[in-house]
Amino acid sequence: MENKAKGFTYVKTPFNYISFYEDGKWSEGVLREEDTITISSTSTALHYGQEAFEGLKAYRRKDGNINLFRVLDNAKRFQMSCERMMMPKIPYDIFIEAVKMTVLANNEFVPPYGSNSTLYIRPFMIGVGANLGLRPAKKYIFSVVVSPVSSYFEGPLKPVDMITSSIDRAAPHGTGHVKVGGNYAASLYAQVEAREKGYADTIFLDPATHTKIEEVGAANFFGITHEKAYITPKSPSILDSITNRTLRHIAFHMLALDVQECDIDIDALDHIDEAGACGTAAVVTPIGTITHLGHKHQFKYHKEMGPITKELYRIITGIQTGDIPDPSNWITILKV
Ligand code: PLP
Numbered sequence: 001m002e003n004k005a006k007g008f009t010y011v012k013t014p015f016n017y018i019s020f021y022e023d024g025k026w027s028e029g030v031l032r033e034e035d036t037i038t039i040s041s042t043s044t045a046l047h048y049g050q051e052a053f054e055g056l057k058a059y060r061r062k063d064g065n066i067n068l069f070r071v072l073d074n075a076k077r078f079q080m081s082c083e084r085m086m087m088p089k090i091p092y093d094i095f096i097e098a099v100k101m102t103v104l105a106n107n108e109f110v111p112p113y114g115s116n117s118t119l120y121i122r123p124f125m126i127g128v129g130a131n132l133g134l135r136p137a138k139k140y141i142f143s144v145v146v147s148p149v150s151s152y153f154e155g156p157l158k159p160v161d162m163i164t165s166s167i168d169r170a171a172p173h174g175t176g177h178v179k180v181g182g183n184y185a186a187s188l189y190a191q192v193e194a195r196e197k198g199y200a201d202t203i204f205l206d207p208a209t210h211t212k213i214e215e216v217g218a219a220n221f222f223g224i225t226h227e228k229a230y231i232t233p234k235s236p237s238i239l240d241s242i243t244n245r246t247l248r249h250i251a252f253h254m255l256a257l258d259v260q261e262c263d264i265d266i267d268a269l270d271h272i273d274e275a276g277a278c279g280t281a282a283v284v285t286p287i288g289t290i291t292h293l294g295h296k297h298q299f300k301y302h303k304e305m306g307p308i309t310k311e312l313y314r315i316i317t318g319i320q321t322g323d324i325p326d327p328s329n330w331i332t333i334l335k336v
């Protein structure tokens with residue numbers, strides 16, 4: 001079995017975790033080799049999008065052991081997503097144990113230290129069982145699959161071009177704040193259109209007024225202003241990115257920057273010198289330009305990663321691999 005990352009595509013790994021929910025109880029989770037699931041053709045996940053997922057990574061340390069980054073935060077967000085989808089909540093300890101078991105079982109597929117590749121971890125829950133009418137399922141599957149990955153966009157250090165979307169991924173009081181498949185299905189049209197035009201991804205605007213930056217299709221948005229403040233959109237319809245929370249902490253506590261969650265007007269970007277997309281898959285990807293209604297805005301640092309973005313990238317990836325001390329109990333070390 002080839003165990004190397006191929007960009008951000010699925011490389012089959014030896015084991016995945018699965019647990020079944022029926023009659024109000026979860027079965028004991030097990031590791032298994034096949035990565036297919038047989039479910040009823042009338043499962044709610046298939047017809048009504050009753051599902052939720054998470055995304056986190058395992059990082060090989062210099063000493064050969066493995067780091068998980070902020071896994072408890074993923075467990076908490078997964079509960080919020082499941083609750084919003086009317087699905088049972090997985091207790092934090094079961095979520096974390098499932099992630100640990102799956103990563104350790106696939107140790108050979110955790111890329112080497114210093115390779116710029118990591119093991120992406122995808123926990124998910126789906127509503128299953130025969131259920132034609134619109135109502136929450138009675139049965140669920142919780143599973144964790146993993147795959148080695150390298151960069152999500154063209155490369156983590158080169159600024160990419162993005163374009164705003166005239167359609168929305170989320171509604172003002174909808175499901176934009178939780179990590180559920182429907183948000184991503186709704187974003188695909190704009191993403192494909194953007195990629196066909198040569199852009200790395202699309203930037204969604206706030207669904208109510210279409211005047212403020214909301215987030216990137218697969219990541220949050222941040223900027224570094226001329227006055228050296230870290231700014232990021234404040235909105236109830238974007239995902240509360242764990243990477244973004246980490247960058248805000250680093251910016252404030254380690255780089256002594258002002259940090260603001262605020263409105264970012266798409267027509268007034270001149271005060272931003274450095275822009276970026278941040279997320280588990282995207283890590284910290286600089287954005288060089290944003291095209292909006294035919295006008296291309298070029299940030300000051302559009303050819304190379306700006307100096308503060310570079311520092312944020314260096315520090316977050318250093319903490320994740322264990323090279324920089326963990327400032328806030330974010331790391332779980334798995335001994336191999
Ligand atoms: N926003 C969206 C829409 C995402 O899909 C992701 C990826 O998970 C993020 C933001 C970043 O979140 P996190 O940093 O928790 O991975």
Ligand code: COI
Pocket residue numbers: 054055056217218219279280281282
């Ligand atoms: C992640 O960064 O974990 C995500 O879920 C983004 C996804 C679209 C690949």
